[in-house]
Amino acid sequence: MTEITVYTARLVRTMEPALPLATAVAVRGDQIIEVGSLETMQPWLEAHPHRIDDRFKDHVIMPGFIDPHLHPSMAALLLPMHFTTALEWHLPWQDVPATRGNNEFLDRLKEIDLSMEDPDEPLFAWGHHPIWHDEVYRQTLNGISSSRPVIVWHRGFHTLVVNDATIKWMGMDEAEGERHPQVNMAEGRFFETGLALAFRYFNSFTLAPKRFAEGLERLRQVVHFGGHTTIGDMAAGMFDLEMEWPALVKALERDDTPFRVQMIPPGTPLGGGLKESEKLIERAVGLRERNTHRLRFYDHVKLFADGGFYAGLMQLGPPGAIEEHHGEWMTPPETFEAVARAFWNEGFKIHVHCSGDLGVELALDTLEKLQWERPRFDHRFTIEHFGVSTPEQVRRMAALGACASVNIYYVHELGDAYWKNKLGHERASQMSRLGTLARHNVPTALHTDFTMAPALPLNSAWVAVNRISEAGHVMGPEECLTLDQAMRAITVDAAYVLGLEHEIGTIRAGKKADFTILEQDPYEVGGENLREIPIWGTVFEGRPFPIKHKK
Amino acid sequence: MSPADDHQLMIPVTVIGGYLGAGKTTLINGLLGGDHGRRLAVLVNDFGEINIDAALITAHDGDTISLANGCVCCTIADALGTALDNVLGLTPAPDHIVIEASGVANPAKIAMYGQGWPGLRLDGIVTVVDGDSVRARSTDKFVGTTVMQQLAAAELLILNKMDLLSERQHMDLQQWLRGTSPQATIVETIFGQLPAEILLGQYGDGISLPDGAESHGDFETAAFRTDRPLDRARLMSQIAAWPAGVLRAKGLLHLTDDPAHRYILQLVGKRCTLEMGPPWLAERPDSQIVVISAGLDMASDWLEASLSAVCL
Numbered sequence: 001m002t003e004i005t006v007y008t009a010r011l012v013r014t015m016e017p018a019l020p021l022a023t024a025v026a027v028r029g030d031q032i033i034e035v036g037s038l039e040t041m042q043p044w045l046e047a048h049p050h051r052i053d054d055r056f057k058d059h060v061i062m063p064g065f066i067d068p069h070l071h072p073s074m075a076a077l078l079l080p081m082h083f084t085t086a087l088e089w090h091l092p093w094q095d096v097p098a099t100r101g102n103n104e105f106l107d108r109l110k111e112i113d114l115s116m117e118d119p120d121e122p123l124f125a126w127g128h129h130p131i132w133h134d135e136v137y138r139q140t141l142n143g144i145s146s147s148r149p150v151i152v153w154h155r156g157f158h159t160l161v162v163n164d165a166t167i168k169w170m171g172m173d174e175a176e177g178e179r180h181p182q183v184n185m186a187e188g189r190f191f192e193t194g195l196a197l198a199f200r201y202f203n204s205f206t207l208a209p210k211r212f213a214e215g216l217e218r219l220r221q222v223v224h225f226g227g228h229t230t231i232g233d234m235a236a237g238m239f240d241l242e243m244e245w246p247a248l249v250k251a252l253e254r255d256d257t258p259f260r261v262q263m264i265p266p267g268t269p270l271g272g273g274l275k276e277s278e279k280l281i282e283r284a285v286g287l288r289e290r291n292t293h294r295l296r297f298y299d300h301v302k303l304f305a306d307g308g309f310y311a312g313l314m315q316l317g318p319p320g321a322i323e324e325h326h327g328e329w330m331t332p333p334e335t336f337e338a339v340a341r342a343f344w345n346e347g348f349k350i351h352v353h354c355s356g357d358l359g360v361e362l363a364l365d366t367l368e369k370l371q372w373e374r375p376r377f378d379h380r381f382t383i384e385h386f387g388v389s390t391p392e393q394v395r396r397m398a399a400l401g402a403c404a405s406v407n408i409y410y411v412h413e414l415g416d417a418y419w420k421n422k423l424g425h426e427r428a429s430q431m432s433r434l435g436t437l438a439r440h441n442v443p444t445a446l447h448t449d450f451t452m453a454p455a456l457p458l459n460s461a462w463v464a465v466n467r468i469s470e471a472g473h474v475m476g477p478e479e480c481l482t483l484d485q486a487m488r489a490i491t492v493d494a495a496y497v498l499g500l501e502h503e504i505g506t507i508r509a510g511k512k513a514d515f516t517i518l519e520q521d522p523y524e525v526g527g528e529n530l531r532e533i534p535i536w537g538t539v540f541e542g543r544p545f546p547i548k549h550k551k
Numbered sequence: 552m553s554p555a556d557d558h559q560l561m562i563p564v565t566v567i568g569g570y571l572g573a574g575k576t577t578l579i580n581g582l583l584g585g586d587h588g589r590r591l592a593v594l595v596n597d598f599g600e601i602n603i604d605a606a607l608i609t610a611h612d613g614d615t616i617s618l619a620n621g622c623v624c625c626t627i628a629d630a631l632g633t634a635l636d637n638v639l640g641l642t643p644a645p646d647h648i649v650i651e652a653s654g655v656a657n658p659a660k661i662a663m664y665g666q667g668w669p670g671l672r673l674d675g676i677v678t679v680v681d682g683d684s685v686r687a688r689s690t691d692k693f694v695g696t697t698v699m700q701q702l703a704a705a706e707l708l709i710l711n712k713m714d715l716l717s718e719r720q721h722m723d724l725q726q727w728l729r730g731t732s733p734q735a736t737i738v739e740t741i742f743g744q745l746p747a748e749i750l751l752g753q754y755g756d757g758i759s760l761p762d763g764a765e766s767h768g769d770f771e772t773a774a775f776r777t778d779r780p781l782d783r784a785r786l787m788s789q790i791a792a793w794p795a796g797v798l799r800a801k802g803l804l805h806l807t808d809d810p811a812h813r814y815i816l817q818l819v820g821k822r823c824t825l826e827m828g829p830p831w832l833a834e835r836p837d838s839q840i841v842v843i844s845a846g847l848d849m850a851s852d853w854l855e856a857s858l859s860a861v862c863l
Contacts, residue, residue: 173669180667193663196632315693326696329655332571333693362693 004028004050005542008038011521012061014507015492025061026050027513030541034509055544059536060521062487063506064229064259064514065457066494068405069351069384069447072233072252072261073244075222076215077206078126078451082112085127085155087413087470089454092225092547093218099127102134109144109152122149122169122205129155131417136161138188151202156310159191160198170201207239209247216251225547226455227535229259229514232498234351234384234447235302236263236287245290253292258540260294262498263287264351267301268331268339280339281346300349300499302384303340304330306359309387309410310452312422314356316388321422327356337366344370349380349499351405355387364393367400377401382497385449388427391436398440403497405445406489408432408463409453411476415469429476434464438485445494446486458522458531461486465527483527515539561672562639564648564665565751568658568701569679570688574711575651576601577743578679578750582649583622587747590621592638592645596653597626627651631664639670647674647751655697659704674752675819678705678735679743682724683715689731702728705735706820707749707798714741736798736820738845739769746770749843752817753801758839770798773850775840779862780807783825786861790823793857796847802840803828807863816840 005027012022014035026033026041028048034041038052083089084105089096099108105128113123123145128136141150141163149166153159167174167188177185182194190198205211223231237244252261265287267280287297307313307328315327330353331339343350352363360383367381382403383389387410397404410418410431419428437444446460453460464486467475481489495505504512517536525533537546569575579593580602595601601624603616610617614637616624623641627634631650638645648671652658658676665673678701681688688698702708708728713721728737738749749770753759783806790800802816804825813828813836840858844850 176669181663183667193660194667196630196664197667197669200632200636317692326657326700328657329694329697332654334571335654358693 001048002029004033004044004048006038006041006045006050006052007056007061007515007539008052008054009056009061010058012507013063013487013521013523015063015488016506016508019508022507025507025513025515027539027542030513032507032509032511032513035507056517056536058519060518061507061539062516062518062522063491063495064504064512064538064540065227065490065516066230066232066445066498066505067223067226067228067447067450067455067457067490068232068262068445068494068498069234069407070231070450070455071235071238072216072219072231072248073238075219075451075455076212076247076251077239079215079218079222080206080211081124081126081153083127084108084112084125084152086129086132090225090456091218092221100132102136105133105136106140106144109141109150113145113148113150116148119148122151122166124151124153124206126153127155128152128161131421138163138186141166141188156308156312158195158311159189160195162188162190162198164188170198172201207243212247213251216247220252220257222450222455223259224538224545225535226457227516227518227538227547228455228457229516229538229540230262230495230498230500230504231259232262232264232447234264234449235353236265236297238266241265248295249292253294256545257294258538258543258545260296262300262500263295263297264300264302265297267303267343267348267350268335278342281342284343284348298499299347300351300380301343302351302353303336303343304353305336305362306330306353306355309355309385309407310414314387315358315362316423317357317361317390322424323421325422327358333362336362337369340366341370341373344376344379344381345374347376349382351382351384353384355385357388357390357393360386360389360393364396364400364402367402368396371400380497380499384447386433387431388423389433391433394433394436394440394442397437397442403443403445404437405447405494405497406432406434406437407449407453408434408446408460409448411467412463412470413453415467415475416471416473419475429467430479431475433476433479434481434485434489435476435479438481443493443496444485444489445497446489447494456531457490458533458535461490461522462527462531464489465530483523483530486527486530487522513539513542517544561670562645562648563674563752564650564662564668564671565674565677566650566652566658566662566665567677567679567750568652568656568661568704569654569709570681570685570694570698570701571654572684573654573679573681574709574743575654575679577711578677578709578745579649579651581744582747582750583618583624584620585747586620587751589646589747589751590643591623591647591649591751592641593622593624593649593651594627594631594634594638595624595651598624631661632668635664635668635671649751655694657697657700657704659700662704674817675706675822676704677707677709677750678702678732679709679711680728681712682710682721682739683712686724686727699731702731702735703733705732706822708732708735708737708820709743709745710737710739711743712741713739734821736795738798746843748772749798752799752819753841758801758803758841769845771844771847771850773842773844773854775842775854775858776837777858777862778835778837780805780810780836781838781858781861782807782863786858787823787825789857789861790818794847796844798843798845800840800842802838804838804840805831805836810836818842 083096088098149169177183306315464481492505495501519534800818804814
């Protein structure tokens with residue numbers, strides 16, 4: 001039988017109320033055998049071969065961090081691109097500084113241009129936002145390079161601007177662009193439906209198997225770097241599952257990948273109105289046949305209510321927005337209800353993308369009907385994102401047994417912008433209302449929707465505890481979480497939202513030996529400096545994986 | 552290639568929008584099974600409600616159903632651009648592409664693909680309306696705004712299920728729709744069946760003239776022909792004043808300001824386009840216009856009177 005390894009530590013934070021603190025954890029294979037101290041676990045150790053591993057004697061062991069909602073394929077598309085964002089990003093291979101103002105933005109592009117070895121390689125830069133960077137135009141980008149294609153992609157993904165060399169590289173006829181109502185050739189700008197025209201030319205480059213594989217390798221590093229041992233791919237196959245699946249297996253199902261990926265497929269194709277519910281269920285169930293050790297489909301499914309929060313397409317209830325606002329539905333409400341019913345009646349755990357309060361309302365109205373028709377306990381119906389909501393909706397969530405998985409980074413990155421341009425202060429400061437969720441005991445996880453927010457759980461927890469906007473304002477202090485609530489939201493409660501609480505999320509006998517190893521104790525450091533805590537690395541299924549820190 | 556040739560080669564796109572249950576699928580089923588002589592490519596959100604006689608299906612390969620009459624029906628899946636490229640790659644190319652917008656889409660947004668996708672031109676935006684429920688839907692807390700956008704986007708508004716309304720409700724609805732859809736021409740149906748000429752316009756590059764006025768059910772086709780050249784400005788202002796009963800018009804024109812080229816007139820609802828076509832060369836120039844109307848008295852006489860005024 002496999003030898004028991006006992007990790008002794010300065011402190012083990014189990015996140016189990018029954019035994020919150022310990023100094024040693026015994027592991028056999030991928031499983032925790034006992035938690036406590038070297039003294040208390042003697043009977044196990046006397047009965048079985050074992051060794052003591054004290055490499056964590058100065059460290060704090062926590063349950064492996066969990067991000068229940070991010071998008072590996074989207075990350076694979078984006079991570080090979082250069083980040084030119086208004087906010088700083090910590091990536092395993094690079095600390096991206098905050099870029100503010102038009103001059104700084106253009107300097108940064110120039111710097112990237114000069115750093116690229118191949119003079120013909122297209123320069124894709126992601127992160128432009130007019131609020132911080134002012135507008136850029138085709139002419140401006142011609143100033144960066146007259147020979148290299150330069151493509152500047154908006155932080156919220158809905159616009160891109162290109163230079164002359166890009167048009168040439170695309171082989172696109174100027175006239176073709178000029179006739180498109182959402183392409184401005186003079187400005188080199190492709191927006192909304194015009195983006196599809198641009199990606200028609202870019203896809204063969206950006207989604208080329210080699211580049212996509214490199215992107216997934218970067219994603220693999222990012223996930224480890226954040227201290228995760230489990231993530232949820234919360235719309236598995238978002239581009240094309242048959243293209244993505246083999247790439248995901250190849251990139252992630254490796255002995256040295258220190259995390260698992262729960263695959264949650266969309267219940268309806270994003271385009272819309274499927275009515276053949278039996279086929280939907282059959283397909284969702286059939287996906288499990290391809291499971292590998294780390295990549296697992298199961299009885300969870302993703303549905304979509306309203307449009308995206310960064311894209312500004314959320315559906316807002318009264319009183320709407322400061323300026324004219326056009327929200328969108330990603331699924332017609334009737335279709336949403338029909339598909340939700342089909343999965344509900346089959347016992348699925350349903351996750352619903354909801355950005356605005358009207359989106360939340362649709363999800364809750366539907367849940368209420370389903371509960372009336374066919375009551376279920378412990379159903380884990382989860383509201384995902386939760387940008388704008390009302391306090392009454394939280395109370396309803398509690399009454400209906402719903403969970404929440406919240407993107408808290410909205411408050412940090414968009415808090416000021418949505419205060420000034422969209423929602424006003426009252427509602428902008430109450431975006432991602434975690435405090436109310438906690439007061440109503442709604443099980444709540446934090447997620448990043450990476451690449452919508454940095455995949456750094458301690459960073460998410462930091463925003464949740466402090467609610468400090470990028471400009472330094474405290475947004476809605478009544479909606480803060482306590483430090484303990486925030487740490488639960490990236491461990492035990494995140495496991496609960498993913499339906500994996502019997503396996504992961506806390507450190508106790510019988511669970512997977514998944515740990516995040518910290519250099520400091522979050523509870524000693526306190527909420528204010530939470531995001532500064534260095535991460536040594538992780539233990540995944542019993543095996544230590546140190547993070548290789550950049551020089 | 553000149554822009555004029557371009558226009559001739561571009562495949563027209565008609566977008567059919569409207570809320571769930573309005574009758575888009577009935578309309579599309581009619582087009583797919585119809586005896587209209589054109590090879591349509593119809594892009595739908597899913598095959599679930601498409602109802603095609605199995606005997607007509609010649610091939611069914613995942614995303615595409617091919618029919619004996621030359622039409623194909625494809626699912627859009629998640630990427631309209633990809634679906635359009637797929638049907639543009641068919642041999643022979645389709646004569647006309649019909650896109651079914653999702654029940655919550657703004658058809659004006661989908662129409663941008665018709666305006667901007669390589670090889671396509673926009674023929675028109677059709678919004679299908681359930682006459683019985685549209686007013687209730689227009690104030691629905693979830694989809695009220697969406698429904699109003701769909702109405703505002705319409706160039707042709709197809710009113711279904713009008714038999715369920717009283718005379719009074721009928722008139723109220725007509726008046727209300729003139730406010731919500733100022734750009735649209737309204738066509739009424741009971742079973743959602745309409746001739747392809749109304750939905751898609753006249754077939755092909757040429758024009759087919761009926762002898763005098765032809766009547767099909769509630770719709771009338773009238774034609775006008777003259778050897779005399781037309782004055783562009785007077786023609787356009789005359790067309791702008793045409794009554795609401797004119798649903799569609801197509802013309803091949805000989806204009807005074809560019810007598811060397813044909814001009815192609817397309818009218819859908821109230822939107823009128825005039826594009827340069829191929830040169831007349833040796834051919835003797837003339838002007839022909841065909842108009843489809845509903846509820847217009849003496850359509851031929853009216854058309855004759857309207858257009859005689861713009862001949863020089």
